[in-house]
Amino acid sequence: MSMMKARSLPILVTLLLCSAIVSSGCWDRREIEDLGIAIGMSVDQAIHKKRTSEEEKQIVHKHKTIMPISVTYQIVNPKIIGGTSRGNPSNQKPYINITSSGDTAFQVARETATRIGRPPFFMHLKIIILGDQVSRKINLAQLLNMNLRDTEMRRTVHLTIAEGNGREILEAKTKNEDLPSFELLSLIDNLSKSIHIAQPISIGTVSEQLSADSSFCVPRVVLHQKEMKLAGAAVISGKTGKMLGWIGEEETAGLNLVQGTGKSEEGHKGGIIEAVIKGSRDPFSYEIGKIRSKIIPIVKNGQLSFRVDIKVEGRLGEDWALNENAFEKDYLDRVNAAVKTRIEQIVNNTLKKAQKDFRVDVAGFGKQLHIHYPKEWKKRKENWDEVFSRIPVSLDVTVKTEEFALKGKKK
Amino acid sequence: MKPYAKSHSPELVPSLSDNLEHILTLLGNSSDIVYREMSLGETERKAVAIYAKGMVDQQFLYSQVFGVISRRFLTEVEASPPDYPQNLKHFAQHASTFGDISVVYKSDQCVSEILAGNTCVLFDEYPGAVIFGTAKDKSRQQEEPASEALVRGPRIGFVEEVNENTAILRRRLKDPHLTFESLFLGRRARKEVIICYLRGVTNPDLVNEVRRRLQKIDIDDPIESGYVENYIQDNPYSPFPQVQNTERPDRVEGALLEGRVAILIDGTPFSLIVPVTFPMLMQSPEDYYDRWIPASLIRMLRTLALFFALFLPALYVALVSYHQGLIPTKLAISIAGTREGVPFPTIVEAMFMEITIELLREAGLRLPKPVGQAVGIVGGLVIGQSAVEAGIVSPIMVIVVALTAISSFAFPQYPAAITIRLLRFGMMLAASIFGLYGIILVFVLITSHVVRLKSFGINYAAPYVPNRVYTWKDLFLRLPLQTLLKFRPAMFKPLDRNRSDQSK
């Protein structure tokens, strides 16, 4: 082979490539304005429609026992939000909610594509709301499977469970944002401000927990006079992936206290505990700054127990006991003691609920056992939730008050 | 020296009229050639001075040359025994206080000297001619080159006369090692081309290679240095320039001190510097005149400009058409909103805007100065705004294109900017077919090409490749001059690497 031919071969080959590409076209091109950008979605129990006998015959797969689900996508209407000069009258909603039913989420997604000109695009999905009924009946792993498997969706999508139907949340009135989904998202961002709200959880984390068969909590969203509000959490069993029940705001606070600051994406920096100093009637508010808690498994003579060390640092937020003098050291000690008592009360309540009522380990006790005593863990890990409900947990709470803000004394 | 014509050129003969006739044949009957007859002393013997009107310094000619010839020739020359060649030489040495004077024996030499602006004097009975160097210094005012203006720096630029340019360089760089080697290029035009280098610093292999490539050039007339550049570059098919060109003497000075070679060409103020690497094309002399922290920041800004100029439109097309999920959500909604109603796909929109900007740019170059500026700015704004109003393009596209255009203006050297413009279109096409994958493919292609390219033996991607971190001190940042100027860059393989006193 002469050198000449060898030298022009790369050029020839490159030309071939170019012509091959140009002639066949672009396969994946989708212009952005042709997409139905779905920001939020909700999964609810479908109104159970009786199938006719023809439809029964058409069903090839034998999934008659599965309850059909109804999925609502909240698709943004960019013209209203984004479009500038070509203005539109603002009585059009900036979003569209579209609901379809089916047996699986994927089926519903495909069906939706037949009903709307712009097929839903999920890469910007930010939040999923599950209805409580469907969460109780179907394993979350199944409900969320499409989201986790499909590359369009991300693991960082937030999950919440609604009291009632998720669809109603997507239709709620919004205060600050254009879309209810964005509104809910900004509420979740506020989670760090209060310990009474459960830690935000993403479907990635849900998947991780379910893979490990460990139980966890998902924040609850409720409709309060047509507006949405975050309060409390839903408890999900690690084994079945189904919802067991609700825990209220105080119990959620207890859970957060046990898990401490380090666990969530942004630590709980805030949260108020109201307490009353022994002997007085007036309450004061204690603002929590840092929570450092550790779950310590103790194995003695083959007996397992846990101790939770909670160290709280904070400041005096508001004091209705006007006769007290914050400048005195003694006073602060009494404040600390009162807060400690209150915290113990809250945490014990929570543990009781988790162990007695739900019989699950929501706070990650098992994980700590696994880390410190792998052998003990191995012995017990099969039925851990059951086992945990019988294990005694003791508390050791320390409270430190950093400062008391600007006003210390009455006179 | 290249022979003027292939045919055998006759020597000058002792007959004046024969010589004259021969030269007339060679020169033709151009109206600007003057044949001035003179008598020698009191005798009947004649001499003829031939010169090109307009190219000679007439005053000089009349007072010095003619006077000397008519008065002193015979006395000086004929006083000694008649030995014709020696007589002429003797005359040249003694009789004239003239500086530039020589003797030639061939008619083609006469002709080239006449054409260079010198005066050729033929003497009766002498088979030779005396050449007086009377060429007029007619150069324009030195002014700062328009294409390479700096905020801080000497406001001088090269001019069209190569001898003037060598003078400029000499004045700036008074090193006795500064060497100029002259050669003549062009079969018809015979332009003087001067190779400049620092003897003892520049690697002789490099100089030899430059000389070799220049001598290989077979061309009618190198009208501009670009012609020479096209002939001596390593790879004519590459979009990248492998030879640097500049009008600024301070750039040349810096380059010579680094161990590079400069080529000055008569007839154009644009000199060539070889070898060159891509990172050098992104540098400006101003980087060294400023302090190192601002200079480093500006360098980084330029790297950002390079990134934008090359990738931005392609990224826009790829993200909006293919990977919408990778754009931040709020931005995606904005873009979708503004693109509602735009009839064209993103790639068409992008191509349309980019081509419009290119047209505007070219148009701005051709228009006379005051109008040109206005057209550029106003044209851009108006067209962009109107296009958005008409709903042909989306506002984000206009921003992308504007940002790209501004970034490409940030390049200190024009050839680099042109290259990037070219490559940008390739990127956009690739992005329109394969999205981000296409961009990556083209990126790999471009870097493959750059890595294979050499400029006079130096890797085009030096000093980034090979990865020797200490050579990066002038690459992304500009480290303080104390560090920078200790050694010459090794990549040019200079003979003397020290720039400062190493004994300290």
Place this chain on the structure above:
Amino acid sequence: MSSLRISPFSPFQLTITTVSTIIGVAILTLPRVIAEEVGTPDVWIDVILGGIITAVAAMICLHLSNCFPGETFYIYNVRIVGKVLGTLISVLYICNFTTFGAFEARVQAEVVRHFLLDETPLEVTMLAFILVGFYLVSGGLNAIIRINEFYLPITLLIVFTILFLNWKNFEFDNIRPFLENGPSALLPGILPTAQAFSGFDVILFLVAYTRNAQKSTLPILLGFALVTLIYMTIVIMVIGSLTLNEVITLTWPTMEFVKQIEFPGAFFEHFEIFFITIWLLNMFTTFFINLYLASLGIHLLIGWNIKLVMCLLLPVIYGIALLPKDLNGALELGKSIGFFSVLVSTLIPLFLLLIAIARNRPKHDQPVNEGSRP
């Protein structure tokens, strides 16, 4: 034979090339592969062990090559074991490189389809990849070395930035407990890790063109340390952020890890753009050297012009890349190649070294065989 025109390069450049060859597919799959094998979160220790073992194997390769200065493996292995066996071994390596190249092409097409271009047929993606690869490789070995030098700093910068940015998602508890099942439980994980390090056998071929090859020991060891560090950090961060059980279920755990980075409000919400870019660049660098060494082998065996050989290899590689039916098939192919490659890269050099020593290896001042030095 001397149509090669390879300029000698430094040991540092040899290391960079070796490192670029090794870093490839494994970045995406390593966490899952070893997590599957071992099942405990302390698998990062396996990475260190794997690194050490392969570093030793690399030293054997280096030492072997240094016994025959100036000669590339294809030449000197014939000298050690004779023409028949030597040619057989060379052919084995050529097949190894070719298949590896095909595997790279296939896997990158799969990943691109998965994360970037859903609808574009694999055939097109692979074709584009192979052709672009060919353009560089036709520039010769020096071009490959230089482009590795070009890409490696970018790769390192982005990998470490991304690893650092994911700090928020990292939970130390996820990689505890250590040595839960005792150190012996980690042993099964060493084989897949060693597969992740495969590619170091390019040393056998490249030392011939390295200046001062005797001084290569330290640079190569440092290179291995770097790769080990990168792999180890990735495994730790990925398992730490996603938990072991989850990692086992994910096809491309590292990519999911990268997708988790979120700076809401900052311009780049989605950092996988950068990660995919550098990963693709690394796939290219691994492909380049594989294609080149396969072509080099055929060139030295048969004597055809090397550029022609490259052209002829392209359809072969393309064909092999098309063979696996789906992603699982491709990953299976990867596993078998990896396994085979580890075997070949560790055993054959060892074997050859021993024979060479047994036969009294030629001293350094003996005349070197013609036919390999440019």
